[in-house]
Amino acid sequence: EPEVTQTPSHQVTQMGQEVILRCVPISNHLYFYWYRQILGQKVEFLVSFYNNEISEKSEIFDDQFSVERPDGSNFTLKIRSTKLEDSAMYFCASSLERLDAQYFGPGTRLTVL
Amino acid sequence: GIQVEQSPPDLILQEGANSTLRCNFSDSVNNLQWFHQNPWGQLINLFYIPSGTKQNGRLSATTVATERYSLLYISSSQTTDSGVYFCAVVGKYGNKLVFGAGTILRVKS
Numbered sequence: 329e330p331e332v333t334q335t336p337s338h339q340v341t342q343m344g345q346e347v348i349l350r351c352v353p354i355s356n357h358l359y360f361y362w363y364r365q366i367l368g369q370k371v372e373f374l375v376s377f378y379n380n381e382i383s384e385k386s387e388i389f390d391d392q393f394s395v396e397r398p399d400g401s402n403f404t405l406k407i408r409s410t411k412l413e414d415s416a417m418y419f420c421a422s423s424l425e426r427l428d429a430q431y432f433g434p435g436t437r438l439t440v441l
Numbered sequence: 442g443i444q445v446e447q448s449p450p451d452l453i454l455q456e457g458a459n460s461t462l463r464c465n466f467s468d469s470v471n472n473l474q475w476f477h478q479n480p481w482g483q484l485i486n487l488f489y490i491p492s493g494t495k496q497n498g499r500l501s502a503t504t505v506a507t508e509r510y511s512l513l514y515i516s517s518s519q520t521t522d523s524g525v526y527f528c529a530v531v532g533k534y535g536n537k538l539v540f541g542a543g544t545i546l547r548v549k550s
Contacts (some may be wrong), residue, residue, distance in 0.1 A: 342465070359536065361537070361538075363538070365482075370540045370541065370542050370543065371484070371527065371529070371538075371540040372540070373537040373538060374522075376535075376536055376537060383535075383536070384535050384536065384537055386537070390461075417482055418454060420513045421538075423536075426536045427471045427472050427491075427531060427536060428472075428489075429472070429474060429489035430472075430474065430538055431486060432476070432484040432486070432495060434481075434482075435482055435483065435484075437482070
């Protein structure tokens with residue numbers, strides 16, 4: 329069964345550094361998403377992406393965040409200058425159509441020191 | 442925005458017992474999904490169920506969209522069922538999933 333993959337599984341970085349989290353969505357899916365989960369809290373939406381542009385973003389997704397689909401398979405989330413409060417599990421998801429089931433990757437655990 | 446409430450927040454079961462988890466939402470939904478978060482943090486899709494009833498092995502789910510709730514049934518629970526169960530919905534507008542706070546399930550042997 330096709331699945332969403334994410335790399336790395338765990339990233340440790342110093343405050344103020346840039347990080348890029350990578351995702352390979354399911355190959356025929358058209359809609360892509362990033363969510364995050366701070367330890368012990370609920371999963372929160374960050375951004376959705378369709379047709380090479382952001383279709384929706386949350387208040388969390390400020391100017392420090394950006395997304396890109398650099399080629400036909402990868403989908404990336406960049407955090408320009410990490411803060412301590414960015415420490416969280418970041419999940420990538422994809423869906424075939426806008427209201428179809430969203431399939432989640434295994435997550436990248438980001439630790440900012 | 443749409444609100445999602447899950448109950449109970451915590452549940453402890455003896456292996457072999459049955460359970461029902463509930464998800465209430467505050468407005469019409471276009472998508473509803475149930476997930477199991479395992480001890481490694483992975484979100485496993487259980488059901489995509491904006492309405493109706495589905496079954497998958499020992500798990501089944503029912504969504505009554507007109508009354509704004511969904512139920513997840515776990516029968517003959519096993520220790521591997523332990524983890525956090527999340528309900529998530531997409532409201533009338535947009536396509537973002539809004540998650541509930543989850544139900545923490547512990548199954549004891």
